[in-house]
Amino acid sequence: MIRRTFEKFGYLPLETPAMEQLSVLTGKYGEEGDQLIFKILNSGDFLAKTSPLDIEQGHKHLTRKVSEKALRYDLTVPFARYVVMNRNEITFPFKRYQIQPVWRADRPQKGRYREFYQCDADVVGTNSLLCEAEIVQMINEVLTTLGLTDFAIKINHRGILAGIAEAIGEKGRESDICVAIDKLDKVGQEGVRKELLERGISEEAVAKLEPLYALEGNNEAILEQLQAILGETEEGQRGLQDLREVWQYLNKLNSKALSTANESGYPRLMLDATLARGLSYYTGCIFEVKVNNVNMGSISGGGRYDNLTGMFGLPGVSGVGFSFGVDRIYDVLEELQLFPDSSQVGTKVLLVQFDKQSEVYALPVLQRLRDAGIASELYPEPAKLKKQMAYADQKNIPYVILIGSEEMATGKLKLRDMKLGEQQDLTVDEILHHLT
Amino acid sequence: MIRRTFEKFGYLPLETPAMEQLSVLTGKYGEEGDQLIFKILNSGDFLAKTSPLDIEQGHKHLTRKVSEKALRYDLTVPFARYVVMNRNEITFPFKRYQIQPVWRADRPQKGRYREFYQCDADVVGTNSLLCEAEIVQMINEVLTTLGLTDFAIKINHRGILAGIAEAIGEKGRESDICVAIDKLDKVGQEGVRKELLERGISEEAVAKLEPLYALEGNNEAILEQLQAILGETEEGQRGLQDLREVWQYLNKLNSKALSTANESGYPRLMLDATLARGLSYYTGCIFEVKVNNVNMGSISGGGRYDNLTGMFGLPGVSGVGFSFGVDRIYDVLEELQLFPDSSQVGTKVLLVQFDKQSEVYALPVLQRLRDAGIASELYPEPAKLKKQMAYADQKNIPYVILIGSEEMATGKLKLRDMKLGEQQDLTVDEILHHLT
Numbered sequence: 023m024i025r026r027t028f029e030k031f032g033y034l035p036l037e038t039p040a041m042e043q044l045s046v047l048t049g050k051y052g053e054e055g056d057q058l059i060f061k062i063l064n065s066g067d068f069l070a071k072t073s074p075l076d077i078e079q080g081h082k083h084l085t086r087k088v089s090e091k092a093l094r095y096d097l098t099v100p101f102a103r104y105v106v107m108n109r110n111e112i113t114f115p116f117k118r119y120q121i122q123p124v125w126r127a128d129r130p131q132k133g134r135y136r137e138f139y140q141c142d143a144d145v146v147g148t149n150s151l152l153c154e155a156e157i158v159q160m161i162n163e164v165l166t167t168l169g170l171t172d173f174a175i176k177i178n179h180r181g182i183l184a185g186i187a188e189a190i191g192e193k194g195r196e197s198d199i200c201v202a203i204d205k206l207d208k209v210g211q212e213g214v215r216k217e218l219l220e221r222g223i224s225e226e227a228v229a230k231l232e233p234l235y236a237l238e239g240n241n242e243a244i245l246e247q248l249q250a251i252l253g254e255t256e257e258g259q260r261g262l263q264d265l266r267e268v269w270q271y272l273n274k275l276n277s278k279a280l281s282t283a284n285e286s287g288y289p290r291l292m293l294d295a296t297l298a299r300g301l302s303y304y305t306g307c308i309f310e311v312k313v314n315n316v317n318m319g320s321i322s323g324g325g326r327y328d329n330l331t332g333m334f335g336l337p338g339v340s341g342v343g344f345s346f347g348v349d350r351i352y353d354v355l356e357e358l359q360l361f362p363d364s365s366q367v368g369t370k371v372l373l374v375q376f377d378k379q380s381e382v383y384a385l386p387v388l389q390r391l392r393d394a395g396i397a398s399e400l401y402p403e404p405a406k407l408k409k410q411m412a413y414a415d416q417k418n419i420p421y422v423i424l425i426g427s428e429e430m431a432t433g434k435l436k437l438r439d440m441k442l443g444e445q446q447d448l449t450v451d452e453i454l455h456h457l458t
Numbered sequence: 459m460i461r462r463t464f465e466k467f468g469y470l471p472l473e474t475p476a477m478e479q480l481s482v483l484t485g486k487y488g489e490e491g492d493q494l495i496f497k498i499l500n501s502g503d504f505l506a507k508t509s510p511l512d513i514e515q516g517h518k519h520l521t522r523k524v525s526e527k528a529l530r531y532d533l534t535v536p537f538a539r540y541v542v543m544n545r546n547e548i549t550f551p552f553k554r555y556q557i558q559p560v561w562r563a564d565r566p567q568k569g570r571y572r573e574f575y576q577c578d579a580d581v582v583g584t585n586s587l588l589c590e591a592e593i594v595q596m597i598n599e600v601l602t603t604l605g606l607t608d609f610a611i612k613i614n615h616r617g618i619l620a621g622i623a624e625a626i627g628e629k630g631r632e633s634d635i636c637v638a639i640d641k642l643d644k645v646g647q648e649g650v651r652k653e654l655l656e657r658g659i660s661e662e663a664v665a666k667l668e669p670l671y672a673l674e675g676n677n678e679a680i681l682e683q684l685q686a687i688l689g690e691t692e693e694g695q696r697g698l699q700d701l702r703e704v705w706q707y708l709n710k711l712n713s714k715a716l717s718t719a720n721e722s723g724y725p726r727l728m729l730d731a732t733l734a735r736g737l738s739y740y741t742g743c744i745f746e747v748k749v750n751n752v753n754m755g756s757i758s759g760g761g762r763y764d765n766l767t768g769m770f771g772l773p774g775v776s777g778v779g780f781s782f783g784v785d786r787i788y789d790v791l792e793e794l795q796l797f798p799d800s801s802q803v804g805t806k807v808l809l810v811q812f813d814k815q816s817e818v819y820a821l822p823v824l825q826r827l828r829d830a831g832i833a834s835e836l837y838p839e840p841a842k843l844k845k846q847m848a849y850a851d852q853k854n855i856p857y858v859i860l861i862g863s864e865e866m867a868t869g870k871l872k873l874r875d876m877k878l879g880e881q882q883d884l885t886v887d888e889i890l891h892h893l894t
Contacts, residue, residue: 029804029805029833030828030831030832030833030834031828031833031835032804032805032833032834032835034804034853039572039573040476040529040559040561040573041496041561041572041573057501057502058501060477060498060499060501061498061499062496062497062498062499062529063496063497063498063499063521063524063525065493065494065496065563066493066517067516067517068517068521069513069516069517069520070517077505077513080503080505081502081503081504081505081506084505085499085504088499088524089499093476093498113848113849113852113853115838115839115849117835123476125476125477127501136475136477137475137476137477145838148838148839149839150838150839152817152836152838153838271821274818274821274822275821275822275824275825276822276825368465368468368470369465369468381588382710385707385710385711386710386711386712388711389711389712392466392467395466396466397465397466397467397468398466398468399467399468399553400588401551402551402581402584402586402588402589403551403584403585403586412549413549413551416549417470417549
């Protein structure tokens with residue numbers, strides 16, 4: 023469903039290698055992230071290029087000497103590397119999606135795995151806010167199609183956060199403010215206050231932030247309250263204007279993210295001025311998605327970056343992208359019991375064999391079923407009937423064909439419907455007709 | 459197509475993690491293979507558990523101290539590990555397929571990559587030779603569906619090789635004989651002779667092998683000639699009997715691998731008594747597939763193993779499996795120009811925008827197209843028409859919708875067929891009708 027949605031919106035698939043040069047990855051995810059990168063030991067004699075001095079200097083220094091490659095940590099940085107390397111072949115705006123595993127040397131726990139799939143869609147080479155609107159549309163479409171009904175797409179803008187910093191008298195300190203506010207969900211308002219003070223934000227400025235936590239009402243009301251907080255700050259105005267334009271696009275697209283209300287009574291897409299997103303490369307709109315009434319972190323997120331490719335020597339290419347955390351979505355769907363019974367498509371027919379003779383009889387039947395495109399199996403041994411039926415049961419095979427001596431004599435085989443527990447005597451033609 | 463075929467034969471998908479314990483992988487692929495395993499540097503202070511003595515002992519010893527995990531080298535060993543770990547939950551016979559990348563620290567060259575996909579199908583927990591016959595069927599079906607017509611499915615049996623060793627007076631030396639014969643394609647008959655002598659096979663025995671290279675005729679003829687070489691050797695008889703039974707199954711299944719002749723005039727499935735396959739865990743039938751008239755190694759291979767899970771403590775579970783090398787198949791299809799034009803499915807319609815007004819007009823049209831399941835894009839900026847048309851061209855988008863002031867006035871939009879170069883004035887309803 024994620025693939026289908028991405029493609030419907032004009033995104034094409036891309037895959038990049040699991041390994042990148044270590045130097046491509048380090049320094050992009052903060053110091054904490056760098057430590058979580060899985061490094062590949064150089065092949066052959068990895069000690070050949072090291073001296074005793076290198077070893078004395080400890081593992082951090084030595085890592086660079088014994089490891090040149092690493093496993094990708096996300097799909098965004100490899101994508102930026104790819105765009106820069108292929109900039110002469112790529113047609114911009116470049117819309118690509120990428121569904122591949124990434125690896126992080128984290129302590130595994132629910133919703134946090136060492137290997138997990140990311141599903142990214144990014145468009146680079148345009149400033150148009152239509153892209154942001156379409157991201158909201160794609161998130162809404164995918165989650166709705168998967169059967170989710172009560173979820174919140176939170177949106178904010180780095181300009182709003184910069185404007186707030188300026189308005190409270192801490193211009194240029196938005197990075198510290200973001201890092202602190204980003205933890206609001208985890209540590210609460212008091213925790214954020216404490217961290218802000220620790221990071222050197224003045225008591226006065228922290229106090230001025232209070233109205234930010236008290237914003238309420240619908241999106242229009244919040245925009246107005248924000249306007250009052252932001253005043254005439256240039257960055258704040260940029261943020262407000264961009265967000266208003268995203269809303270205009272969504273209105274014209276009849277967006278269900280705006281017209282569908284959650285249990286809270288508010289629409290799915292809500293402006294959240296305290297949404298910060300940890301990653302430092304975002305410069306415009308930012309997104310985060312949470313499923314309500316489920317114990318799980320965000321299942322999707324993203325934002326606009328004006329200079330992601332700049333770190334690889336190609337400045338001035340703006341892009342916007344987002345990612346689905348499929349493993350988390352999987353866990354959520356399990357918790358809400360939203361996986362349909364039929365999601366595991368397997369064998370449709372099992373032919374039971376009693377002896378060599380019935381096996382020989384069954385082989386051309388098996389071939390005819392497969393020629394008709396029906397997934398079928400002949401149990402490979404003349405095991406006890408009970409065992410063969412248990413096999414069908416455990417593999418959730420809906421039909422079983424039984425071929426005994428009577429069936430071989432008459433040409434009418436027993437077709438058993440495993441769900442209904444009924445069986446019919448049918449010719450092979452009738453069986454094919456029945457099953458297709 | 460590979461997935462669809464596997465599922466039609468009753469195989470279900472499985473994925474295992476990219477990383478395995480290093481100890482799970484080492485010792486399974488020979489010394490050469492062990493060196494090609496990508497090892498993961500332990501996280502954190504990987505030197506903490508090492509002493510200066512460990513470092514003095516060199517990289518081979520140190521590897522075990524600084525690396526606990528590694529990237530999988532193939533899909534077979536992780537599968538065996540999985541079967542043993544989950545033996546109490548698995549229903550046997552267990553049929554699974556697995557399509558995932560594997561990694562080898564090889565020198566990259568055409569048809570040999572450091573990261574490449576393997577597509578494995580295995581069934582464990584049955585001795586039935588029906589499984590071998592079905593592997594031949596699956597290989598034939600996948601390659602035929604991909605458009606290949608001239609390919610050879612070579613089959614042999616480890617019992618034949620053991621029987622030959624015994625018949626030439628070198629009983630138990632089949633491993634050395636296999637390794638040498640395995641290189642026949644690369645080094646020729648004289649090269650194999652030389653290697654056999656180097657490996658201590660007697661001059662007399664090597665001479666007795668000569669008839670093996672001179673086998674000719676159809677499968678029946680080769681079986682007869684082999685019978686003469688093998689005499690009454692027990693292993694040889696086991697091999698011949700198994701192969702004859704595979705043929706019987708294929709006949710009953712109306713196998714096209716038997717009934718379709720290659721350019722050579724012989725059927726696709728041919729017994730090749732010099733086929734050895736490097737891997738030591740094979741014990742029964744072995745397979746290898748080559749496309750004729752193409753410069754590429756084997757694109758598929760496999761065989762029966764009686765004790766693969768034994769190395770993880772679960773003996774006595776026989777299995778048989780095979781693998782497609784998709785990257786090689788990809789290269790072959792490219793070389794033979796067998797990829798259809800339509801294999802890249804992308805955007806179907808691009809809406810061109812001239813100005814803000816036409817963008818606003820286009821948005822609900824875009825939404826209606828997508829609601830109808832048509833992959834569509836609105837060019838995100840009012841760029842020059844030439845640039846937008848070039849975008850459609852490079853992305854191979856077959857239809858473009860142009861919305862100018864006249865179109866907005868009449869409600870009839872210009873739908874341009876990019877292949878035919880023709881355009882029609884149509885309402886949105888008519889466009890939807892035309893495209894679906």
